[in-house]
Amino acid sequence: MSVTVVPAAGASATVRRNFWRGVWRVMRRKPSRMVGAAIVAGFALMGIFGPLLYPDPLPRDTQALYAPPSWRHPFGTDFEGTDVLALVVTGARYVLLTAAVTAVITVVLGTAIGLFSGFKRGRWDSVLMRLTDMKLTIPGLPLLLVLSTIWKFTGAIEMGLVLGLLGWGGVARAVRSQTLSLRERGFIEAARGLGLSTGHIVGRELLPSMAPYIAMNTLIAVTGAVYAQVGLFFLGVLPFEANNWGVMLNLAVFGGGALTTTAALPYLLAPLLAILLLTLGIVLVVDAMDEIFNPRLREE
C-alpha cells in the first residue's frame, strides 16, 4: 500500500507546482494583474496592521479643521482636525472584515443550497428554489434600511452576517444550474456507477469543477459588501464610527459641503479612492483567476 501512496503524494506535489507555475505565467502575461494582486494584498495588510500604525485615539489638531492636503496630511484633515489618511487606513479593518464575512457567508450558503438543490432535484429543489426566488425578489437596500431601525449593527461581524444572509440568492441559483449540468456528465455517471457516496461525489467531483466560479464569486461578493455597507453608513442609518469610509463620505457631503466647495473635497475623495482601488484590485485579480482556472484560456 505504501508503494502506491508515495507516488500519489509526489504526483499531487507536482500538480501543485505546475499550478503555481501556471499562476505565475498568467500573472506575468499582463502586468496589470500583478498590480491587482498587489492592491488586494496591500488592502489585506492594511486591514490587519493598519490600526497598529496609529495611536488610539487618533490625534486631532483643532487649529486645522478641513486642512488642505500637505506632506503631513496627504488627504487633508476632517471636521475636527484628524488626518484623513489615518482615518482611511484605520477604517479599512471594519470595511474589509465585514466584506470578508459577507463573502464567506454568501458563498458558503449559496454554494451549499445550490449544490444540494441541483444534486437532489425533486421536492427539495422546488422548496429551496422557491425560497431563493422569494429571497431574490426582496430588495436588499430597503430591507436593510428597515432592519437598521430595529437592529444596531454594532460590529463588523454582525454587519457581515446580515449582508451575507441577504446576498446568497444569486450564487445559489448559479451553482444550482452548474450542478444540474455537471451531474449529467460522464464522470459523475461513472462515480455513481462505482457506487461512490453522495458526499464523495459532491465534495470531490462536483465541487472542484465549480471552484473557480465560486472563488470568483467570493471576490465579487467582497466588492458588493463594501458598496452595501458603505452605502448604508453614507445614508446615515448605521452606527457612527469616525473612521468608517461610509461615515466619512456622509460627513464630507452633508457636514462639510464637499459637493459645494473644495475644503472638504479631499475628505470625500480619500475613502472614494480607497473603494475604487479595492474594486480595481479585485477586478484585476478576478481577470487573472479566470485565465488560471479556464483551461481554454490557459492553453493559449
Add this chain to the structure above:
Amino acid sequence: MGRSLTAVVSILGLAAVTACTGGGAAGEKSAGGGAGGGVYTTIDGNKPGLDVNGPFNPWNPKGNSFQGFNAMRIAWSKNHLTDPNQFYPGIAASWDIAPDNSSITLHLHPDNKWSDGQPVTAEDVKFSIALAYTQGSTAFALDPGAAGAASDVEVVDDKTVKITQDMKNPSVTFVRGVMDSFVVPEHAWEGVLPADFWDKLETARGEGAEAEAARGEITALSEKVLAFGPPKDVSAGPFVLERMNPGEALLVKNKNFYNAANVGPDQVKLLNYTGNEQIWNYLTAGKLDNAPFTAVPADVMKRIVATPGNQVVKGYSPVAVGLAFNQSKKPYDDVHVRRGLAHLIDRAEVVKIASPEGGTAAVTTSGIHAKAAREWLGGELDALEPYNVDPAKAEEEFKAAGLTKKDGKWALADGKPWKVTIHIPAPFSDWVSAAKAITSQLTTAGVDAEVVTTADYPLYLSELAEGKYDLGFWLMALGPAPYNIYQRLYGGSNGWNILGGKVEHSAPGKNGNWMGGAETVDVEGVGEVNPGELTAKLNSVSGDEQKAVIGQLAKAANQDLPVIQLWDYVNTQFVNTNRFTGFPADDSDLLRQPSGVWIQLGMLKKKQ
C-alpha cells in the same frame, strides 16, 4: 448638519425662519405697479421635499399651505425675549388681552377676503378653532385639566371673536396658544366636522365616561381633518398657490388680501429641497432671495457670501442644545459625575467644530439662551458656576463620586469599566460633529466615550423617552415663555406633569420620565426646592415674582446639571438684495417668522 435645525425647530412648532426670494432675475413679468412686481424665490424651512399631491391644509406636514404665504395664523408671534404676548397682525388686525390673561378678543381686518372673494369672518375663526381641537393645541386642548386651555369661544360679531381661558388652571401661554392657530375658510371646508361638534366638545371637556367617549370621537376626527383639503387653494394670505411641480411651487399675489397694495412681489417661487446641501447650492448660485436658518460649514459660508447680492442676517433664536443625562443610569445619578463631565467639555471647541456659523458656546448651564438669560437674570448670570474646562476640577468631582482611575482611564466605583455613550439622531450633522468632538475630548481626558446614532429624529425621541439612552442631545431653552423654557428641564421628561391643575411627580421610567432626576434639589443659597413645582409656578406668576422663580431655577439647573448646556443657536439667515430690498436687519424679531410674514406686512419692495 444634515437636515439641520430647521427641521428640529419646525417639529417643535417654533417659528422656523424660512423665506426666500430669488428668481426675479429670471425676467418674469412683474404685475403690480410702483414698488411691486417680480418673483420672490425662497424655500419653506418647514417643508423639506415638496409633495405635489399634498392637500391645501396647514395642519398637514406634507400639505401645500405655506406659512406666511398662503397659510395664515391668527397672529405672528414676535418670540420676544421675555414677553410671550407680543405679536404681528395675521388674520387678526388687533386684539385686547384681559389684564389677568383670562380672555382675548380678536378684531379681524374689516376688509380682508379669501382669494375666492368671500369675506374672512369670525365664523371662519371659530370653525378653525374647532379644527384645532381635533389636532391638539395648547389653548384648544380636550383634556379638562390642561393648563392654559380655552373654556369658551364666542363670536361677538362678524369681525370679532372672544376666547376665554379656563381659569381653573391658567397659563401665561394661553394667548400664544390662541394666536398660533391657523385659520381656514369654513365655506371650503364644509362637511369636515359634524354639525353637533360644539356640543360634543362641551361634553368632552367634562368628566366621566360620557366625556371620555366624546373626547375619543373628537380625537378620531384628527385623521379626517389632516387628510382633507379643498380642491382649490383658498387663501387669506398674501399669495395663493397657482401651480406646482416636484421642483417648485408657484404662488401668485392674492388680490383680495387686506394689505395687497403693499405686497411687493407678484409671484413667489418655493423651491424644493431635501437636504441642506441643495440649499447651499441654491445660495451659491444666488437663486434665493432669502433662506431661513440653515446650518452652513465655514467654507460654504465663504462661497455663499462671495455671491453678488448675498448677505448674512443674524438674529436671536430661542433655542439651545444640551447634553442631557438619564439619571436613572449609573453613574449619572451622581451630580459629581455630571459636574466632572461638564469640566471636561470644551464648549467653545465643540461649537467651532460643529456649528461655527449657527451657534455661540453656552456661557454656562442656566437652562436659558444666553440672550434671554441676561434679561431675566441680569448680574445673577455671572454668579453661576461657568464650568470652564478644568481637568483638575473634573478629577476632584470624579473622586468625590467614588470613581477610580486605572492606567489613566476612569472606571466606575466598583472597578467596572465606564464608557460614556452619547446618542444623537444621524440626520443632524452638526450634532454628529459635536458629539464626536465631545467624545474625543473625553477620551483624551481618560473617560472612554463613543457616539451612537439613531436613524431619524422621531425614532430618536421615542427611544430617548423610553429611557434607552444614557446621554443624548436635547433641545432646550425654548422660549420665550419661561414655563416653556424650564419645562424642557423640569417638565414631563423629568417626571413633572400638570394634571387637572396639579403638579404631580412620577418615578423614573413612568409617564415619560426618562431624565430621572431627584424630586427635590438642595440649591446653595436657596435651600431645598422642588424644581418641577417651581417650573409649573411660572405659568401663573408674573413680574418680579416670576424673575425670582427663574433665578432659583437657573441656580438649580446650574448646580444640579440635568443637562450640560452646550451652545445657544444663532438664527443665521441669508438674503439677496439684488432683486428686493427692505429685508429685516440683524436682531429683528421678524427673523423668527417666515419671510411670507415680512412680505404681508409690506416690508419687501422690488429693487428699482
